[in-house]
Amino acid sequence: MTNIELQRLRMNHLVTQARYDLYTLSGLTDQSPQKQPILQRLWDTLSEIHFISEVLANQANAQPASHLTQMQPAMLAANGMTLNQLPNSTPSNDRTFTLEELANYDGKNGRAAYVAVNGTVYDVTNNRTWAAATHFGLTAGKEYTEEFASCHAGQQAILATLPVVGRLL
Amino acid sequence: MSGYILPPEPMTNEAVAERLTNAAVSRIQNGLIKKQNLIYLELNGCSGNIISLLNGQNPDFEYMVNSMVNLRYSNSLMASEGEQAMEKLLAASQDEYILAVEGAVALRDNGLYNVIGTLNGKPLTGLEAVTMLGQKASRILAVGACATHGGVSAAKPNPSESVGLQRVLPEKEIIKLPGCPVNPDWFLGTLAHLLLYGVPETDNLGRPLMFYSTLIHDRCPRRPFFDKGIFAEKLGDKTCLFKLGCRGPVTRIDCPTRQWNGHVNWPIGANTPCIGCTQFGFPDAMAPFITYDTTRVVKDE
Ligand code: HEM
Ligand code: SF4
Numbered sequence: 001m002t003n004i005e006l007q008r009l010r011m012n013h014l015v016t017q018a019r020y021d022l023y024t025l026s027g028l029t030d031q032s033p034q035k036q037p038i039l040q041r042l043w044d045t046l047s048e049i050h051f052i053s054e055v056l057a058n059q060a061n062a063q064p065a066s067h068l069t070q071m072q073p074a075m076l077a078a079n080g081m082t083l084n085q086l087p088n089s090t091p092s093n094d095r096t097f098t099l100e101e102l103a104n105y106d107g108k109n110g111r112a113a114y115v116a117v118n119g120t121v122y123d124v125t126n127n128r129t130w131a132a133a134t135h136f137g138l139t140a141g142k143e144y145t146e147e148f149a150s151c152h153a154g155q156q157a158i159l160a161t162l163p164v165v166g167r168l169l
Numbered sequence: 170m171s172g173y174i175l176p177p178e179p180m181t182n183e184a185v186a187e188r189l190t191n192a193a194v195s196r197i198q199n200g201l202i203k204k205q206n207l208i209y210l211e212l213n214g215c216s217g218n219i220i221s222l223l224n225g226q227n228p229d230f231e232y233m234v235n236s237m238v239n240l241r242y243s244n245s246l247m248a249s250e251g252e253q254a255m256e257k258l259l260a261a262s263q264d265e266y267i268l269a270v271e272g273a274v275a276l277r278d279n280g281l282y283n284v285i286g287t288l289n290g291k292p293l294t295g296l297e298a299v300t301m302l303g304q305k306a307s308r309i310l311a312v313g314a315c316a317t318h319g320g321v322s323a324a325k326p327n328p329s330e331s332v333g334l335q336r337v338l339p340e341k342e343i344i345k346l347p348g349c350p351v352n353p354d355w356f357l358g359t360l361a362h363l364l365l366y367g368v369p370e371t372d373n374l375g376r377p378l379m380f381y382s383t384l385i386h387d388r389c390p391r392r393p394f395f396d397k398g399i400f401a402e403k404l405g406d407k408t409c410l411f412k413l414g415c416r417g418p419v420t421r422i423d424c425p426t427r428q429w430n431g432h433v434n435w436p437i438g439a440n441t442p443c444i445g446c447t448q449f450g451f452p453d454a455m456a457p458f459i460t461y462d463t464t465r466v467v468k469d470e
Contacts (some may be wrong), residue, residue, distance in 0.1 A: 013398055108462045126398065128386060131442075132414035132460040137453060 107133025214272030225353030
């Protein structure tokens with residue numbers, strides 16, 4: 001695995017963390033004492049995202065020909081959140097996958113774990129419910145539109161919390 | 170047991186369990202609550218739950234049997250055998266009783282894959298017994314994975330067509346104590362609660378919240394490693410076991426604080442991943458229990 005890939009994974013992890021925090025914050029009352037530590041952690045998370053993006057940018061300058069991922073502004077995680085001003089970007093890209101390519105991202109041998117739902121490819125490598133790249137009998141690297149519809153009907157918010165890595169052809 | 174209990178009163182699991190049982194026993198002795206009958210059925214399973222229960226402390230199982238309830242039938246613990254035991258079961262079913270069931274109900278061939286005794290020269294299937302006893306029971310406890318949702322007995326390809334208790338008693342309220350096996354405290358604590366205060370508060374799957382409310386992952390001592398992305402690569406590593414297949418992040422139960430074998434240790438404390446044994450759908454939904462090829466990093470691909 002390349003250095004860039006590792007940094008991307010780390011970024012995805014941070015973004016997921018930040019989204020969870022935002023989600024939690026959206027449910028807290030104004031006076032809640034829990035707010036302060038979460039805001040502190042969000043601040044730290046953003047600093048680290050900033051740092052990693054600087055590192056990535058440096059590498060991009062060093063090797064301009066590489067097929068580096070293109071940063072895009074992310075959709076906000078859960079509904080009802082209007083914190084657009086936060087620099088909450090995810091390293092999603094225009095990458096496209098065939099089913100065969102997707103099958104490589106099965107979470108084995110240190111590879112990332114991706115799954116596709118409704119044509120979008122998501123990163124579940126460090127999602128807590130996908131330990132060892134498996135999830136209630138499902139294994140990563142596959143297309144699971146039907147499974148998602150039958151197991152998580154009406155839970156589109158779940159998909160919004162997952163980092164997007166590309167589209168399925 | 171009114172108001173809050175504050176330190177310096179001990180707050181350990183042992184102390185909490187002891188207070189609960191002492192309260193139950195003293196109320197029984199003072200005639201404030203009635204000693205109830207308990208029928209404990211073992212159906213299609215491995216008897217692992219009754220063995221686990223014998224490990225109980227404060228109250229230990231014998232003490233519980235003698236002081237909290239009248240144990241009227243338990244095929245592992247009673248002295249009677251054969252037709253005599255079956256007669257005891259029938260006699261017990263004439264009175265009011267709490268029914269506890271471990272093991273799944275085998276449906277295949279009218280239940281013939283699980284026969285628990287002989288009555289009037291004919292085999293008595295688990296299916297018949299539980300249908301009959303379930304209708305009349307004052308309370309029903311499903312003990313362990315098999316009784317709550319089919320568990321190991323119902324794992325693929327499920328040759329005996331085993332199902333959980335609720336499937337054959339769809340109308341009945343059943344308190345569910347999943348786990349493979351059940352921890353003695355979950356069973357004895359629920360029973361003591363039943364006697365003292367009635368049915369404990371449960372989640373939408375019927376599991377008592379006092380034991381099954383919190384994710385293992387949220388109380389795991391290795392959680393900081395998870396948050397930092399530092400993962401164990403083999404059994405014995407002291408970091409987060411997520412990449413080896415730890416099911417703590419989806420499993421709601423109190424193992425991290427309760428612990429096993431007399432509150433001594435628990436799987437993650439013993440360096441092995443949580444296999445999600447209190448999860449509905451265990452074991453199939455929680456497989457694989459351990460995976461090594463996620464962390465074996467290969468050279469630049
Ligand atoms: C066989 C079908 C499936 C079953 C039975 C299933 C089951 C579950 C269950 C029980 C949970 C709740 C875990 C908990 O919070 O304790 C969960 C969460 C989750 N599932 Fe699935 N799932 C299925 C398919 C999928 C698919 C195809 C995806 C692909 C994206 C997916 C992604 C997720 C995610 C990301 C969560 C975490 C949600 C959160 O953050 O709370 N699941 N799933
Ligand atoms: S060892 Fe398991 S329960 Fe503990 S932090 Fe890691 S994934 Fe969560």
